[in-house]
Amino acid sequence: MSEADQGFEPHIVAFICNWCTYAGADLAGTSRMQYQPNVRVIRIPCTGRMDPLFVLKAFERGADGVLISGCHPGDCHYGEGNYHARRKFAIFRKLLEFVGIDLARIQFSWISAAEGGKWVSVIEDFTNRVRALGPYRAYQEISL
Amino acid sequence: MNDERTLKIREIAKELLSKGEIAVFIGYGKGTCNGKARPIFVRTPEEADELIFDSTCSNNLVTYLKFPAVRDEGVVGIVVKGCDAKALVGLIRESQLMREQVRIVAVTCEGVVADDGQLQLRCQYCDVANPTFYDFLVGSPVEDQKPRDFSGLLEKYETMSVEERWEFWQSQFEKCIRCYACRQACPLCYCTRCIVEKNQPQWIETSSHLRGNFAWNIIRAFHLAGRCAGCGACEDACPVDIPLMLLNYKLEKEIWDYFHYRVDLDPESVPPFTTFKTDDRGEFIL
Ligand code: SF4
Ligand code: SF4
Ligand code: FES
Numbered sequence: 001m002s003e004a005d006q007g008f009e010p011h012i013v014a015f016i017c018n019w020c021t022y023a024g025a026d027l028a029g030t031s032r033m034q035y036q037p038n039v040r041v042i043r044i045p046c047t048g049r050m051d052p053l054f055v056l057k058a059f060e061r062g063a064d065g066v067l068i069s070g071c072h073p074g075d076c077h078y079g080e081g082n083y084h085a086r087r088k089f090a091i092f093r094k095l096l097e098f099v100g101i102d103l104a105r106i107q108f109s110w111i112s113a114a115e116g117g118k119w120v121s122v123i124e125d126f127t128n129r130v131r132a133l134g135p136y137r138a139y140q141e142i143s144l
Numbered sequence: 145m146n147d148e149r150t151l152k153i154r155e156i157a158k159e160l161l162s163k164g165e166i167a168v169f170i171g172y173g174k175g176t177c178n179g180k181a182r183p184i185f186v187r188t189p190e191e192a193d194e195l196i197f198d199s200t201c202s203n204n205l206v207t208y209l210k211f212p213a214v215r216d217e218g219v220v221g222i223v224v225k226g227c228d229a230k231a232l233v234g235l236i237r238e239s240q241l242m243r244e245q246v247r248i249v250a251v252t253c254e255g256v257v258a259d260d261g262q263l264q265l266r267c268q269y270c271d272v273a274n275p276t277f278y279d280f281l282v283g284s285p286v287e288d289q290k291p292r293d294f295s296g297l298l299e300k301y302e303t304m305s306v307e308e309r310w311e312f313w314q315s316q317f318e319k320c321i322r323c324y325a326c327r328q329a330c331p332l333c334y335c336t337r338c339i340v341e342k343n344q345p346q347w348i349e350t351s352s353h354l355r356g357n358f359a360w361n362i363i364r365a366f367h368l369a370g371r372c373a374g375c376g377a378c379e380d381a382c383p384v385d386i387p388l389m390l391l392n393y394k395l396e397k398e399i400w401d402y403f404h405y406r407v408d409l410d411p412e413s414v415p416p417f418t419t420f421k422t423d424d425r426g427e428f429i430l
Contacts, residue, residue, distance in 0.1 A: 051347075052362075052363065052366055053339070053347045053348070053359065053363060056358070056359045056362065056363075057347065057359075060355055060359070073422060073426075074422070080420065083420035083421075083422065083424065084417070084420055086420070086424055086426045086429065087402075087403070087416060087417060087420050087424055088417060089428070090398075090402050090424070090425060090426070090428065091366075091369055091370075091395065091398050091399060091402065091416075092366060093428060094394070094395075094398040095362065095365065095366055095369075095391070095394065095395060095398075096362070097306075097309075098301065098302070098309065098391070098394045099309060099310070099313040099358075099362060099391075100306055100307070100308075100309035100310025100311070100312070100313055100314075101306075101310070102306050103428075107430065108426075108428055108429045108430070109429060109430035110429060110430070122430055138307075138310055142314065142354035142355050142358060143354075143355045
């Protein structure tokens with residue numbers, strides 16, 4: 001990170017499913033757990049709703065990191081949305097890596113409604129990681 | 145030009161047309177540019193004498209089958225090489241075409257050449273030189289089925305740093321003029337309304353600018369993931385020579401690694417994104 005980026009605070013966009021991770025994040029809140037405020041949550045019905053374009057759009061609009069999180073395998077409210085999401089993203093991230101996207105800026109997780117603590121630790125770790133990487137200049141430059 | 149396949153194709157086309165079994169026959173005819181064959185539509189037995197087959201028959205004619213105007217003519221006779229046949233089977237697999245709508249004349253193929261006379265890249269990885277999906281098979285069996293192993297080709301890019309890969313692909317995507325020739329030429333890009341044309345909201349910017357160019361090229365490739373026949377039509381059509389096949393091959397390789405699926409000539413095979421396994425790999429998930 002350059003000197004100019006000292007004090008940089010990353011923008012993290014989190015696409016989280018309504019039924020598990022959103023409830024988990026809610027639990028973290030109602031339990032008064034503390035975590036860094038860098039995350040902007042976008043609620044989606046299910047990780048199966050995640051279109052790969054959401055990730056690109058988030059970067060286009062200035063995200064430094066993107067998190068996708070939903071129900072654990074077997075727990076998807078719609079039965080199989082997260083299984084499809086896992087397949088899609090296994091391959092999509094490989095394509096992104098191939099065209100030069102830094103995969104450290106994208107995180108996928110399963111966080112249940114009971115895992116307020118996991119939400120906090122995932123956000124903490126991811127925020128710290130992206131802060132250390134600095135602003136996503138490469139993508140921002142093509143987005144001018 | 146006096147390829148034995150030429151005579152056989154003419155014979156089959158004539159017979160199908162004179163018996164009224166087909167309304168139109170799509171094949172190759174003599175071109176006017178670099179001695180390269182071009183697609184022709186034949187509607188009478190007499191016209192069938194214009195048909196040829198040789199190593200310059202590089203176009204994938206299956207692309208025409210995605211247009212309702214062509215299918216509406218009636219049953220279509222069509223010449224396919226193995227790679228083209230994969231695309232045709234793809235249309236059937238995805239319920240875009242019924243088997244009865246086509247009479248398939250498959251040719252065995254030792255490879256076709258690009259404009260510069262060199263063997264097409266895709267022919268170096270061809271595993272369908274002897275097609276197995278057809279009504280008529282033309283040509284003698286070709287010996288070698290080649291392994292679909294792109295690791296040698298991809299390695300150069302995979303071993304670059306993230307920054308180098310980004311630079312390389314930006315220098316490629318920067319050239320894109322957003323003509324969508326890649327999409328038009330692709331037999332499997334058949335949506336009547338492409339995501340790139342949606343503007344409420346606009347997901348992919350349409351001006352020829354790095355931001356939209358990046359999104360467009362990534363999404364075009366990804367929408368073909370697990371479906372791409374590897375026919376090379378997109379890359380051949382690209383007026384600014386973006387190496388689109390590198391993206392297609394990368395996806396094919398990863399899909400093989402993850403799901404052990406490869407596009408084949410079986411209309412019943414199950415494409416990877418229409419299914420899942422509860423124990424699919426998810427090593428990237430926390
Ligand atoms: S993406 Fe390219 S290689 Fe794949 S089927 Fe379409 S035109 Fe052929
Ligand atoms: S054919 Fe080439 S220039 Fe035209 S839209 Fe496709 S990638 Fe861009
Ligand atoms: S509802 Fe949570 S992942 Fe499907």
